[in-house]
Every structure is written in C-alpha cells, then in structure tokens.
Amino acid sequence: MSNEASSKKQSKWHLSDKGLVSLFIWPTLILLILVNIFPLFYSLYLSFTNYSVISNQLPIWIGLQNFINHLQSEQVWTYFTITGRFTIISVAIQTILGFGLALLIREKFFGSGILTTIILVPMMLSPVVVGLFWKLIFNPGYGIFNYLFFWTGIPLTTDWLARSDLALWAIIIVDVWMWTPFVMLLVLSGLSAIPDYLYEAAAIDRASSWFQFWRITVPSVAPLVLIAVLFRTIEAIKSFDLPMGLTGGGPGAATRMISIDIYTRAFLGQFKTGQASSLAVIVLVMIVAVSNIYITALNKVKKG
Amino acid sequence: MKKILVLLVLLTMVLAACGPTAETPVVEQPAAEVPVVEAPAAAGVTELKILWAEWDPANFLQEIGNMYEAETGIKVNVVQEPWGSFYDLTAAQWAARSDTYDMVVGDSQWLGQGVVQGHYLNLTDFFVERGIHTSVTEATMKFYGEYPQGSGSYWAYPTEGDAVGWAYRTDLFEDPEQMAAFEAEYGYPLDVPETYAQLLDIAKFFTRPDDPFNGVGYGVGVYTQKDYDGMIMGYENVKFSWGADWYDPVTFEVEGVVNSPQAVEALEFYRELYSCCAPPGTSNAFFAEMNDAYISGQAAMIMNYFAFFPALANPGINPFADVTGYFTGPAGPYGDRYVALGGQGLSVHTYISPERQQASLDFIEWFAQEDVQLEWALLGGYTCNINVLESQEFLDVAPFNAAFAESMGIVKDFWNIPVFGQMLEPINRIMHAFLVDGQGTAQEALDQIAVEHRQILVDDGILD
Numbered sequence: 001m002s003n004e005a006s007s008k009k010q011s012k013w014h015l016s017d018k019g020l021v022s023l024f025i026w027p028t029l030i031l032l033i034l035v036n037i038f039p040l041f042y043s044l045y046l047s048f049t050n051y052s053v054i055s056n057q058l059p060i061w062i063g064l065q066n067f068i069n070h071l072q073s074e075q076v077w078t079y080f081t082i083t084g085r086f087t088i089i090s091v092a093i094q095t096i097l098g099f100g101l102a103l104l105i106r107e108k109f110f111g112s113g114i115l116t117t118i119i120l121v122p123m124m125l126s127p128v129v130v131g132l133f134w135k136l137i138f139n140p141g142y143g144i145f146n147y148l149f150f151w152t153g154i155p156l157t158t159d160w161l162a163r164s165d166l167a168l169w170a171i172i173i174v175d176v177w178m179w180t181p182f183v184m185l186l187v188l189s190g191l192s193a194i195p196d197y198l199y200e201a202a203a204i205d206r207a208s209s210w211f212q213f214w215r216i217t218v219p220s221v222a223p224l225v226l227i228a229v230l231f232r233t234i235e236a237i238k239s240f241d242l243p244m245g246l247t248g249g250g251p252g253a254a255t256r257m258i259s260i261d262i263y264t265r266a267f268l269g270q271f272k273t274g275q276a277s278s279l280a281v282i283v284l285v286m287i288v289a290v291s292n293i294y295i296t297a298l299n300k301v302k303k304g
Numbered sequence: 305m306k307k308i309l310v311l312l313v314l315l316t317m318v319l320a321a322c323g324p325t326a327e328t329p330v331v332e333q334p335a336a337e338v339p340v341v342e343a344p345a346a347a348g349v350t351e352l353k354i355l356w357a358e359w360d361p362a363n364f365l366q367e368i369g370n371m372y373e374a375e376t377g378i379k380v381n382v383v384q385e386p387w388g389s390f391y392d393l394t395a396a397q398w399a400a401r402s403d404t405y406d407m408v409v410g411d412s413q414w415l416g417q418g419v420v421q422g423h424y425l426n427l428t429d430f431f432v433e434r435g436i437h438t439s440v441t442e443a444t445m446k447f448y449g450e451y452p453q454g455s456g457s458y459w460a461y462p463t464e465g466d467a468v469g470w471a472y473r474t475d476l477f478e479d480p481e482q483m484a485a486f487e488a489e490y491g492y493p494l495d496v497p498e499t500y501a502q503l504l505d506i507a508k509f510f511t512r513p514d515d516p517f518n519g520v521g522y523g524v525g526v527y528t529q530k531d532y533d534g535m536i537m538g539y540e541n542v543k544f545s546w547g548a549d550w551y552d553p554v555t556f557e558v559e560g561v562v563n564s565p566q567a568v569e570a571l572e573f574y575r576e577l578y579s580c581c582a583p584p585g586t587s588n589a590f591f592a593e594m595n596d597a598y599i600s601g602q603a604a605m606i607m608n609y610f611a612f613f614p615a616l617a618n619p620g621i622n623p624f625a626d627v628t629g630y631f632t633g634p635a636g637p638y639g640d641r642y643v644a645l646g647g648q649g650l651s652v653h654t655y656i657s658p659e660r661q662q663a664s665l666d667f668i669e670w671f672a673q674e675d676v677q678l679e680w681a682l683l684g685g686y687t688c689n690i691n692v693l694e695s696q697e698f699l700d701v702a703p704f705n706a707a708f709a710e711s712m713g714i715v716k717d718f719w720n721i722p723v724f725g726q727m728l729e730p731i732n733r734i735m736h737a738f739l740v741d742g743q744g745t746a747q748e749a750l751d752q753i754a755v756e757h758r759q760i761l762v763d764d765g766i767l768d
Contacts, residue, residue, distance in 0.1 A: 054395035056421060139585035141602065162587030162740045248531050248588055252737020267392065268532060269725020 047278035054271045066278035075253075076261070076279070083257040086168060086243075087236040090175045095229055097176065098183025099221075105184065106191045120185065122178045131245020134174045135161065138246075161247050164254035171243050171255055178242070179232060186228040190221035222301045230294040234287055258283055349663035351379040354650070355394060356409040358384035361464050361611065364683040365409070371679070372670060378663060398423045403656045406664045409463055409648045412447050413533070416721040418651060419451045424459040425652040430665055431458045436672045441465075444688035447717040448649035453553065460649025461668050462688035464611070467711040468527075468541050468633060468644045469704065471598060471616050472496070472605040475518060475627040476510060482517060485509075496631045500542060500573060503605070503634055507581035510604035518601075523581035525597040525606035526574065527590055530736040533728055534590035536718060538607060539574050539735065540644040544716045545636030546570035550727075551719070551757075556766050558757045563750035566638070571746040575739050587740040599623070607633075609646045610686060610711070613704045630704035632711050645715040647686065681705075688712060723764045730756035 015023070047066055049059035070076045105116050122130070137143045138160045146156045160170040194216065202212045240259040243249065249256035249264070256264075258279065266276035354369070356362040362384045369380025383405065385393045394408055398421065410418060418424040427449075431437040437445050440462045446453055448462035476482060477494055486494035490505050497503035507523030514521075527538025543549070548567035551558050561567075578586075583602040586593055594608045595615055599622045608616075619625040635641035650671075652664040670676060677689040681698050686708060692698050693709040719727050734752050737743040761767040 054399050054417075056399050056401065141584040143585070157584060159584055159587055161585075164737065164741050164743065248529075250530050250588060250736050251741040252530075252743060253733045254737065254741070256733075264729060269391065269728055271395065271725065 043277040044281060046274050047281045049274045051274040051277075052271045053273045059274065062274070066275050067282065069275075070279055070282060076258075078253070079256050079258045079261045082168065082255060083237060083239075083259075086172060086175075086239070086255075086257060087233060090172045090179075090236055091229060091232045093172070093176045094180045094183050094232055095225065097180045098228065099187050099225065101180065101184040102187035102191055102221075103217075105188060116188075120181045123181045125178070127178070127241040128245050130174060130178055131242050134170075134177075135246055138170055162251050164251050167247050167251060167255045171246055174246065175236070175239070175242060179235070183225075183228045183232065186224045187221050190224035191217070194220045219301075223298055226294060226298045226301060230291060230298070233290055233294070237287055237290070238283065347659065349378060349659050351381060352407065352660070352663055352667055353405045354380065354382045354407045354409060355397070355405040356382055356384060356648070357390040358386045359611070360614070361685050362409075364680065364685045365463075367683055368671065368676065368680055368685070371676075372667060375670075376666075378667070380667065401655045403653065403660075405653065406656050406660050407650055407652050407667075409650050410460065411648055412645055412717050413720045413724045415448075415451045415459060415649070416719075416724065419457075419459050420722050422654055423651075425654050425661060425664075426457065426459060427461070427652070427665075427668075428456065428458045430669075431461075434669055434672075436461065436669070439672060439674070439690065440688040441690055441693065441712045443645075443715045444647075444712055447645050447715060447720075448647065448688070451720065453720075460651040461672060462647070463650040463671075463685075464647045465686040465688040465708070465712050465715075466609050466611045466646030466648075467708070467715045468537060468607050468646065469610050469613065469707050469711055470605055470607055470631050470633065471613060471704075472629050472631065473518070473520060473624060473627055474629045475624075476520060476604050477506075477629070479517070482509075496629070497634045499634050500545060500636055504573070504577055504580075507577060507605065511581040520601060520604050522583040522597075522603050523605065524577060525582055525586055525589065525594045525603040526578050527594070527607060528578060528582075528586060528736070528740055529588050529590035529593075530732040531588075531590075532732075533718065535736060535739065536728060536731055537644045537646070539571065539739075540716070540718065541607065541633050541642070542570040542574045542577075542636070543567055544642035544644070545633065545640050546573075547636065547638050547640045556761060558761065558767075559754050561754075562757055563747070563754040567750055568746045570636070571735070571738070571750060575742070575746065578739060579742070595622075598628075610704055610708045611646065614684060614702070617703055628703070630707045632707045632714070642714050642716040643711045645717040647688075721764075721766065723760055723766075726760045727757055730760075 046059060048061055048063060050062050050066075051057075051059035101119065105112060105119070137145045140146060140157050140159045145160070146154055146158055150156060158166070160166045198216050198220075199212055202216060207215070238259050239257060240263065243255055243257055244260055244263070247255045249260040262276050262279050262283070264270065265272045265279065352369075354365065356365065362382050366380070366382040369382055373379050391411070391414070394410065394414070396402075397404060397408075398418070408418075415424075431449075437449070437458055444462040444465050445458070448465075449458045449460040451457060451459055477496070483494045486506070486509050489509065492502075494506065494509075497506055503524070509523065510517065510520060511523040512521060527534045529535055543566075546566040546569055548561075548564050548570055550562055552561050583597045586597060589597070591608050591612045594606045595612055597603045598606045598616060601624065613630060616622045616628050617625055622628065633641070633643040650668060652661055652668070654661075656664070671680070672689075674689060674691055677687045677692045678695065678697065681687040681689075681692050682701055684702075687693060687698070693712055699706050699709060718724065721727075730753050734749050734756075738746060738749040758767060
C-alpha cells in the first residue's frame with residue numbers, strides 16, 4: 001500500500017495555490033461584504049424609501065422622491081454651498097501653506113528633524129479633541145486666540161463661533177492648522193525624490209531659481225500635490241467631527257455642512273433614515289465625480 | 305469580475321431581505337388595550353431590568369432597587385446608558401420590540417411615541433385602583449405620565465422630577481454696598497427676583513466685565529445650545545411665563561400660537577438677557593456650560609436643571625457653594641409663572657411576559673409608597689410625591705429642595721407627540737441664529753418656525 005495510498009492521501013489534503021489564495025482572500029472578502037459592501041447597498045436601497053429606523057415599519061418604496069425633495073430644497077443647496085466654500089478655501093490654503101512649509105523643511109538645518117515632527121503633531125490628534133480645545137482657544141472670555149491676534153485689530157470680545165460671518169472662518173482656521181502638515185508631508189516626499197543633478201545641471205545652464213522652481217520642482221511634485229489635494233478634498237467634503245465639535249453647525253445653520261445635515265436627519269430625535277441615506281448617496285456621487293476629475297488631471301500630469 | 309459583482313448584489317439582496325421586520329404596524333391611537341395583568345402572575349420572576357441614562361439619579365435608583373431586593377428577593381438591575389445614546393438605544397429597543405428591559409425611565413417628550421407606537425403599558429386602572437396618580441403633584445402626573453394630556457390615561461410613574469431652576473451668588477446679592485447701589489439705580493431693593501423684569505435688572509447690574517465685583521463680571525447664564533432641546537428648554541421658561549405656548553392644547557394649531565405677540569415679546573426678552581449679560585463663549589451652552597460659568601466665578605446667576613444643582617452645593621466642586629442660593633423661575637409680565645420641565649417617568653414595556661409585567665407593577669407600587677419616596681428623596685432622587693415634597697425632612701435635606709418643591713407645581717413641557725424630535729430642528733436652526741447672532745427679528749423667527757411646525761403636523765396627519 002502503501003506508499004502509493006499514502007501519497008494519494010497526502011495529495012487529497014494538499015492545498016493548491018488556488019486554494020491558498022481563496023483561504024487568504026475569502027475571510028477578508030466576507031468581512032468587507034458584511035461591514036462595507038452590504039451597508040453601502042442597503043443604504044442605497046433605503047435612499048429610495050421613507051424608512052425610519054425607529055418606526056417599526058418596513059421601508060416603503062417611494063422611488064426618487066427623497067432625491068427630488070433634496071434637490072428642490074433651498075436649505076440643502078445652502079448646506080452644499082457652505083460645504084463647497086469650506087472645501088475650496090480650506091484645501092487651497094492648506095495646499096499653499098503645505099507646499100511652502102515643505103520647501104522650508106527640505107533644507108536641512110539644526111533641529112529640522114524635531115521641527116518636522118512638531119509640525120506633524122496636529123494631524124495626529126483626534127478631530128473631536130481638536131474641536132474641543134480650539135473651542136476653548138476661541139472663547140472670547142479666556143481663550144488665547146483674540147489676544148494673540150489683537151494687534152491685527154480683532155476686538156478681544158470677538159466671539160468667533162457665535163457670529164455667522166466668522167464661524168466658518170474659525171472652522172477653516174482649525175482645519176488648516178490640523179491638515180496643512182499632511183500636505184506638507186506628501187510634498188516633502190516628492191521634493192526629496194527630485195535628483196540633485198537636475199538642479200546642478202540647471203545651475204550650470206545659469207537657470208534662475210524661479211526657473212528651476214517652475215520647470216523642475218513644480219512638475220516633479222505635481223502628482224503628489226494632486227494626490228494631497230484629492231485626499232483633502234474628499235475629507236473636507238465629508239468633514240463632520242471638527243465643525244460639529246466647534247459650532248455644531250451654528251450659529252443657526254451658518255456652518256451646517258452637508259455631513260451635519262445628514263447626521264441631524266438620521267439622529268437627534270428625527271430618525272429620517274431614508275432621507276439621510278439619500279443625501280449620503282448624493283454626497284457619495286459628488287465625491288466620486290470630484291475624485292474622477294482629480295484622477296484624470298493626475299494621469300495627465302503623470303503623462304507629462 | 306462581472307460574476308463577482310452579480311454575486312455581491314445577490315448577497316446584498318439576501319441580507320437586505322433579512323433586515324428589519326415589520327410585524328406590527330404603527331398604531332395611530334394610544335395602545336390602551338393591553339390589559340394590566342393581575343397578581344400573582346409575577347411568580348418566578350427573579351430579576352427586573354430598568355433602562356435609564358447614566359447619571360447620579362440612576363445610581364440612587366439602583367440603591368432603591370437593592371432595598372427592594374432585600375425585601376422581596378427580586379433583583380433590580382438599573383442599566384445605565386450615557387445620555388448621548390440613551391434615546392438611540394431606547395428607540396432601537398422599541399423598534400426591535402425587544403424584551404431586554406422590563407421598564408424604562410423615559411423622557412417626558414417620549415411619552416407620545418411610547419404610547420402611540422404601543423411600547424408603554426397602560427397603567428391607568430393600576431394607578432387609579434391604588435391611588436398612585438393622586439400621590440404625585442398634578443403637573444408631574446400630567447406631563448410625565450398622561451397621554452394625551454387631559455385624557456386621564458396614564459402610562460408612566462413620575463419618577464425623577466426635574467425643572468429648570470436658578471442659582472445665584474448670595475455674597476453679591478447681600479453685599480451692603482451692592483444693595484445700596486442697586487436700589488439707588490433701580491428704585492427697589494436687591495433681592496431674589498420675583499419677575500423676569502427684575503431678573504434682567506439684576507443681570508444688567510452685575511454685568512461689568514471691566515469692573516467685576518468679587519470676580520464676577522457677568523449677570524446671568526442662560527441655555528443656548530442648539531443640538532437637541534437645550535436652548536428650547538431655556539426659552540420655554542420665559543415663553544410660558546409670558547402666557548405663550550407652543551400649540552393650542554385643544555386644536556394643536558400652531559399658527560398664531562407659537563408666534564403669538566406674547567411669544568415674540570418673550571423671545572425678544574430672552575435675546576436681551578443673553579446679549580446683555582451672558583458670559584462670553586456661551587453661545588452654544590447647556591447644563592455643563594452653565595455650571596462651568598458659575599463655578600468659574602463668571603456669572604452672578606445661572607439657569608439650570610435642579611438635577612445639576614448638587615454639584616453647586618458641593619464645596620469640593622464649587623468654591624462658591626457656601627454663598628450659593630437657589631430660586632424658582634420668576635413670573636412673567638402678565639402674571640403667568642411657569643418653569644420648563646425636565647425629568648423622566650417610569651414605564652413598563654408591553655412586550656415583556658405577563659409575569660414580568662406584573663413584577664414591574666409590583667415594583668412601581670412599592671416604589672410609589674410615601675416612605676420609599678422619602679428614602680428616594682433623601683438619597684438624592686427628585687421625588688414627585690406631594691406629601692414628601694411638602695415634608696420638612698425633604699425641604700431641609702438640600703439647599704435647593706424648597707425651590708424644587710415649588711417648581712414641581714408650575715412645570716410645563718414641550719411637545720410630547722411622536723414627531724417631537726422633528727419639531728426641535730426648525731427651532732434650533734432658526735431661533736439660534738436670532739438668539740446668538742441677532743439675525744432677523746423675533747417675529748420673523750417665530751413666523752418661520754410656525755410655518756415649519758405646521759407642515760410637520762400636516763405631514764403627520766395631526767393638522768389638516
């Protein structure tokens with residue numbers, strides 16, 4: 001027997017390459033389906049219903065009604081406008097500052113390593129914690145912000161979070177403080193990948209610093225800048241914890257971004273699950289569209 | 305790839321089909337038909353589970369439960385959920401018709417939902433037979449337990465009474481120089497305010513950030529939080545005391561009620577109180593921020609729920625505990641005097657077994673006894689029992705109990721219909737912009753709220 005039989009028995013339990021692949025992939029895939037894919041498709045389904053999670057009633061199919069209501073609602077457009085304004089201003093400032101900081105940090109000097117680490121600290125903090133302590137910093141009674149910027153003409157009693165003309169700027173300031181280091185980090189990695197000989201060759205050709213910046217530095221780091229902008233744009237569109245912690249969407253609805261509106265509809269005593277899901281789907285489509293625009297631009301930049 | 309996609313979609317559809325069940329449709333009328341099961345069906349029940357928010361009163365109730373266990377052998381387990389997720393958990397339990405918890409100490413505003421959707425057991429006969437409904441103050445029975453109001457149908461035992469009261473600095477109010485200066489300026493003696501006009505005068509008098517007295521630079525702290533019902537509870541004190549209301553109690557009409565001339569005046573007054581005299585940085589403030597403003601010595605007076613006053617009476621927390629006094633909300637300009645209701649009532653779930661329902665009723669009957677209610681009050685719970693509220697023992701046990709006892713007779717509440725949560729949102733959005741940022745006028749704000757409230761009520765079938 002028994003060598004042959006034994007080898008047959010062994011081969012029966014032998015794990016093929018395909019089997020091994022399945023063994024690695026399926027647990028992950030099942031987990032992904034359960035916690036990611038299923039909720040995505042389920043919320044897509046709910047977005048076409050009038051479902052309320054606390055109503056003890058099955059979802060009733062209402063077609064596109066939720067989407068029509070949202071797109072015809074002035075309030076929803078206002079919240080999209082606030083979100084757009086926040087995203088554009090915040091990401092633009094972060095990109096410019098992040099690029100500038102990366103250019104400064106690139107030069108090695110005494111303590112530059114520690115300085116880089118310190119600059120990176122804000123992005124490592126929890127946004128909720130950041131929101132809470134910036135709330136204290138903005139406090140017109142004992143917060144330090146107004147004192148630090150008193151010289152600019154800001155009155156000491158300015159309540160940044162209670163004024164509709166300032167509250168969004170307060171959130172932008174905090175968002176920029178928190179996420180500029182992220183842009184800086186990506187740009188820095190791009191800058192360090194530029195070979196020195198390019199600059200040396202340009203210098204030999206007597207190219208000016210400005211020329212070197214525009215013709216060597218910018219094209220080299222452009223793909224990474226675009227990736228940073230893409231990530232930051234997506235994050236800014238769905239920004240929730242920071243504005244919620246700072247203003248809760250107020251005063252009134254002056255800083256109610258679309259994510260806060262979704263939260264308000266889904267919870268806070270309302271539990272309009274179908275409405276909230278449909279708004280979330282609209283935001284998802286928006287993010288996919290914006291991402292596609294960026295990725296197309298990124299591919300163009302890469303192709304040169 | 306296509307096959308995988310098809311597989312995913314199919315799997316999702318299968319999972320979706322296994323989603324929520326809708327065995328029981330929403331009942332539009334109070335589910336009054338669930339009979340109270342008579343004793344001795346409670347036999348065999350060894351444990352009762354009560355769901356409540358995570359705070360000191362729940363710990364006190366656990367102590368009361370331990371006493372019950374010592375007497376009857378039935379363990380009482382008070383399960384505490386943080387305030388932020390208390391309603392979410394309760395609503396999820398209700399949606400699933402879960403029998404995990406026998407009872408819930410639910411907010412007064414949840415009453416309509418609990419009744420209309422059939423989650424709360426009808427306690428009317430049980431209360432009437434045992435005289436429980438008359439053992440508590442009329443206002444607390446009405447707002448914590450009766451639905452619809454005035455119907456005589458009871459669904460919850462008023463357990464943790466609460467209302468918005470006021471704390472003030474006696475060292476400021478009783479300082480001879482300040483008293484003389486105040487009288488010279490306003491023409492009447494400085495004392496605990498009896499009217500809101502006096503409260504405003506006092507708040508203005510102590511608002512002097514550039515020349516604080518005893519470190520106090522601001523006159524008054526008021527609720528402004530817009531996330532749930534904080535600002536609304538603050539404004540309600542003034543609104544009700546101006547003789548205004550959220551709706552007509554008979555017709556449920558809101559147009560001309562929520563935006564009545566008195567309601568507009570009240571909102572203008574509340575705005576003035578905030579803008580003239582509130583500590584800076586309290587533009588989205590609720591109970592925690594109120595106590596902070598007081599403990600940090602910023603404000604001469606604050607409004608807050610009585611449930612949060614024990615911290616102010618504790619010298620370990622509040623350095624001004626020894627010079628802190630408490631008073632009931634003052635009267636409005638037309639003689640009305642009301643305070644906003646807080647607190648919760650104890651209800652029994654309909655979908656637990658008859659044995660557990662009976663055991664829950666046995667517990668409520670025991671808990672409602674006067675001596676147990678006194679024990680509850682001495683532990684720190686806010687009883688609604690009439691006799692205990694009037695007893696000297698209760699009045700003496702905490703410096704704010706006298707004001708609390710007075711408040712329990714003049715409480716008034718927000719909507720408690722199933723769509724109460726939807727009614728909060730327009731108020732928070734519109735009124736907050738006027739209150740803290742001065743956008744528009746009080747009339748415009750309340751007109752817009754009336755329009756949106758009416759639409760919610762029409763959509764819900766309450767109004768035509």
